[in-house]
Amino acid sequence: MEKRRTIAEINAKLENGEGVIMTAEELCNRLRSGEDIRFEDVDVVTSATCGVMSGTYAILSFQVAEREAFERATTILLNGVPGFVGPCPNERLGVVDLLVYGTSHANERYGGGHLFRDLVAQKEIEVAVGTVEGRSIKTTTSLEEIPVARLCSTRNAFKNYYAFVNAHENAVSSIFGVDRFKGPFKELTFSGCGELNPLEKDPFRETIGIGTKILMNGAVGFVIGEGTRSSPEKPNLMGIADMHGMFPEFLGGFRTAAGPEVFYSWAVPIPIVNEHVLENAGKRDEEIRLGVLDIHNRLPVGEITYADVWHDFSVRFDRSACLECDECQVASSCPADAFDGEAKEVHEDFCCNCGTCVQVCKGGAFSCNLGVVHLSGREIPVTLRQSDRKKAVKLAEMLKSKILDGEFVLAEPVSRL
Ligand code: SF4
Ligand code: SF4
Incomplete structure (x- = not known):
């Protein structure tokens, strides 16, 4: 009979100081060294991912002028990054509700991701509001003065991602390169944190569901559903968290050859509720496939594993x-x-x-040993990692500490994905 335990039982063990938590890295390294880790040996595995993730926007609401100073706002710029005013009109209240996309940008070097980190780092932000009366209001703000500031993800934490090469002669600009992508097969870039990745640890979403408590950029947040373009083979997650608890080191802007992108982080606890979950949580880089796509048409040109690209985490x-x-x-x-x-x-x-x-x-x-990939008889150097495994390890450790300290209690999902 399969061995099982519930999340409530795990929480009770943790409360009594009897629960055992391993980061995904610890579990994988112990398995790699030949240890036999059984269901009885571990209650929670902490996973994490950190990297460029486009599907991010902020919901902000704050006072920009005195009551009755204007009827409605029509446009807004935060450090030059355009937001979308609304949906609530806040008539004559001097308040603006708005959304800012992580991929919106003020210029080639500064975008939504940079703005989000500046907010989280408590920096002063320049605000320019256009009103329905044709007025222009200029002010400044900071996260302390913004009572509602949440980050939402439309599509994050893919069950790992892809590597890219340019199979053609002509160089192209892409979000998957910092400079123009050289070809044919001159370089390889990739995303994904391999054996640390949350959905790689729970690929069938047996424990991750709607309402699962997570750390988003270091702040407590929640999974609110499947992300856009999520599929059974390549699932991803939608989530939300309050910006006030986030850490600037775990998010930011990342410039690509096709414009500024967002750098973002998730840490997700995987409660070991049965042996099958433990089996998946123990999957290592060498077992996790990484498809290689041509940057021109995104069609496959080969397949490697995360063990081919993660050698040395630090630069x-x-x-x-x-x-x-x-x-x-x-x-x-x-x-x-x-x-x-x-x-x-x-x-x-x-x-x-x-x-x-x-x-x-x-x-x-x-x-840094970025590595060289062997693909179809070619040796292709890795030139860019769009994920930060070192920070993912740090986040998984942070989540482990918070659970052990009783600061973070595992939440039972309210619905399966
Ligand atoms: S050698 Fe020094 S100054 Fe020159 S590119 Fe490198 S870091 Fe910059
Ligand atoms: S690894 Fe080098 S290029 Fe990349 S973020 Fe760090 S300092 Fe910048």
Whole structure:
């Protein structure tokens, strides 16, 4: 008979200090080293993913002027990023309700993702409101002054993702590259956190459902449904969380050759309710397939695994190797604006370990084993990671600590996906 336990039983064990939690990385490493981890040995596995995720928008509501200062707002810019005013009109209240897409942008270098992180980092934001009377109201705000600030995901945390190559001669601009994507088969970029990924740990959504409590960018949030384009083979999630509890290191903007994107994070507890769930939670990089698509038509050109691309999670900077170039290529190319070209310093909170600096630094001052993929007789170097495995590990550890400290109690889903 299959062994089972309920989420309520797991919560009771945790409350008594008897529950055992492992991060997905711990579980996989222990299995990799030959340990036999059985149902009795673990109650919860914490999973996480961190990377470029387009399907994100903010819901904000705040006072921009005195009561009766205007009838209705018609347009709004936050640090130059356009929002959509409404749906509530807030007639003559001086209040604006709005949505801001993570992919909207003020210019080539600053978009919704940058704005979300600046808000979460408590920075002052410039606000420009157009009214139905034709007036223009300029003010400033910060997250502290915005009582309702939530981030919603329309499509996040895909059950892993894809790798991309350019199978053709002509270079193309794409959201899957920081620079124009070179071909044929000159480089490979990829997304997905492999064995840390929440839906890879629970691919049949046996424990993840509507109402599952998660950490979104470090803040407590909830799964609210399946995301857009979710399918049984390639599921993804829709979720929501309050921006006030988020950490700036877990979200931000990420510049691609096709415009600014959003960098975003999820951590999801996987309660080990039966042996089948444990079996999936133990899936390792070498068992998780990574389809390789042609960037032109998104059709498959091959398949590898996450073990082929995740070798070294950290990008390192050796200050002594810096040539002090007149124009620092890293400062201008870093998609996360994580390198200070004047001080020659990496802003660790902003760095997403993508590897761009390893490619462009004139002095070879950045290092990381990004790897080389063998595909159909070709050797293709990995040039960009659009997911940050190092931060995903940190998030899974953060969630584990919060559960152990009693700060985060597992929630029973109210409905299956
Ligand atoms: S490109 Fe590299 S070597 Fe040149 S200034 Fe920037 S960090 Fe230093
Ligand atoms: S790995 Fe390099 S290019 Fe990428 S975010 Fe960090 S400093 Fe910037």
